[in-house]
Amino acid sequence: MSKIIPILPCVSIDEQCEFYESIGFTITTKDKSPYAYAAVRYEDVNLLFWGSKKNDPSANASMVFIEVEDVDSLNAEFCGNMKSAWRKVLRTGFPRISKVRELKEDRRFTLCDPSGNTFYFGTPNNGDTITMRTLDDEQLAESFAVIYDLLHSKESPEIAAKALSVFNRNKVELNVSDKEKLAVLTSEIEEALKERGDNGLA
Numbered sequence: 001m002s003k004i005i006p007i008l009p010c011v012s013i014d015e016q017c018e019f020y021e022s023i024g025f026t027i028t029t030k031d032k033s034p035y036a037y038a039a040v041r042y043e044d045v046n047l048l049f050w051g052s053k054k055n056d057p058s059a060n061a062s063m064v065f066i067e068v069e070d071v072d073s074l075n076a077e078f079c080g081n082m083k084s085a086w087r088k089v090l091r092t093g094f095p096r097i098s099k100v101r102e103l104k105e106d107r108r109f110t111l112c113d114p115s116g117n118t119f120y121f122g123t124p125n126n127g128d129t130i131t132m133r134t135l136d137d138e139q140l141a142e143s144f145a146v147i148y149d150l151l152h153s154k155e156s157p158e159i160a161a162k163a164l165s166v167f168n169r170n171k172v173e174l175n176v177s178d179k180e181k182l183a184v185l186t187s188e189i190e191e192a193l194k195e196r197g198d199n200g201l202a
Helices: 012-023 072-087 138-152 157-170 176-195
Strands: 009-010 026-031 037-042 045-051 063-067 107-113 119-122
Touching: 009 012, 012 026, 012 037, 012 045, 012 072, 072 107, 072 119, 138 157, 138 176, 157 176
Parallel strands: 009 045, 063 119
Antiparallel strands: 026 037, 037 045, 107 119
16 A cells, blocks of 8 residues: 545535645645535645534544654644634644644644544654653652653643642652653643643642
């Protein structure tokens, strides 16, 4: 196989095309008769959509991982285009885009379109160590990594916040490097909670 092109559901062909065009994709096909259908392209990435008003964005479980060479540049481009078109970078609801996150396997960001289709754009780490995910303290390193992944991989800031509260109650004195990593993670969780309308960590 030389190419895989996903065919995904959407609620409105017009809204779908408008969104993808706004972040930098090209509309290659758009039909409403005899059935709703659209195709969009960004460089080598091709996506197909079929339309039905019965589709529910909140119940859409469609997910696609797309490997790219430079995830940071792509995220910056999509966010810049989104801000120009929508006057802000959308972080919640449908559509939305996340910041780039450093995970064990790759650096990635998440893009959800107006119909709830979820795309993960990522660049492999190629075995490089993720310093912000690992503490020097061996006794706490595993639990810290779990909290990190809850936020950045699972995108569950609420659960990460609860786990962090337990971590903070049980932790021993950390060295300077580990304190800095904990402070960064705490700040990231608080920011994620605020973006979702929460009041932050208690």
